[in-house]
Amino acid sequence: MTENTTTAIRTFTWANPGFTDLPFGLRQAVFALGDAADPHHATFVITEFPPHAELPYHSHDSVFCDAVVDGSIIVGGEINPKGTVRLVPSKAEYGPSVAGPEGCTLLEFYADDTGRPANLDSDSLSDEFKAELAEFWARSRAAQAEREKQG
Numbered sequence: 266m267t268e269n270t271t272t273a274i275r276t277f278t279w280a281n282p283g284f285t286d287l288p289f290g291l292r293q294a295v296f297a298l299g300d301a302a303d304p305h306h307a308t309f310v311i312t313e314f315p316p317h318a319e320l321p322y323h324s325h326d327s328v329f330c331d332a333v334v335d336g337s338i339i340v341g342g343e344i345n346p347k348g349t350v351r352l353v354p355s356k357a358e359y360g361p362s363v364a365g366p367e368g369c370t371l372l373e374f375y376a377d378d379t380g381r382p383a384n385l386d387s388d389s390l391s392d393e394f395k396a397e398l399a400e401f402w403a404r405s406r407a408a409q410a411e412r413e414k415q416g
Contacts, residue, residue: 275296277294282294282296282311284311284313287401288394288397288398288400288401289315289318289319289320289394289397290314290315290318291312291313291314291315291318291320292312292313293310293311293312293313294310294311295308295309295310296308296309296310297378304378304379305377305378305379306377306378307374307375307376307377307378308373308374308375308378308381309372309373309374310371310372310373310374310375310381311370311371311372311373312370312371312373313368313369313370314336314338314364314368314369314370314371315364315368316364316365316366316367316368317363317364317365317366318363318364318368318369319361319362319363319364320360320361320362320363320383321360321361321385321386321389321390321391321394322358322359322360322361322386322389323358323359323360323383323384323385323386324356324357324358324359324383324384325353325355325356325357325375325380325381325382325383325384326355326356326377326379326380326382326384327355327375327376327377327378327379327380327381328353328354328355328375328376328377328380329353329373329374329375329376329380329381330350330351330352330353330373330374331350331351331353331371331372331373331374332348332349332350332351332371332372333345333346333347333348333349333350333369333370333371334347334370334371334372335347335367335368335369335370336364336365336367336368336369336370337364337365337367337369338362338363338364338365338369338371339362339363339365340359340360340361340362340363341359341360341361344365346365355380
């Protein structure tokens with residue numbers, strides 16, 4: 266006889282999944298799929314782009330797929346309207362990615378969370394992008410220090 270075990274099912278509302286603000290107006294909610302203590306867990310991400318937001322040419326170390334569920338995004342000059350699904354191999358370089366005039370919402374699935382962070386070529390980044398990233402990381406470090414201080 267097999268023992269039936271049930272784990273908690275996590276739910277959230279589409280209107281407020283727990284977004285974190287990112288550079289250039291992007292917002293992202295990240296959810297571990299499986300054991301969050303395992304750094305190689307799969308990950309589900311909701312990313313919102315404001316109109317005309319641009320990400321530079323980049324890659325990810327993990328294989329992933331994404332789906333445009335609202336708006337559109339132009340990637341490397343190709344328009345990806347609502348309903349587009351992309352299957353992306355690990356380390357594939359692509360971009361720039363520019364949200365359409367109505368913005369864009371992506372659902373993203375990464376096979377390995379350690380490969381989710383974007384790999385950016387710092388030499389190709391604009392000064393504005395570098396400054397925005399520096400400000401973002403400073404805010405992130407300050408927030409982390411505050412959380413640690415509060416226990």
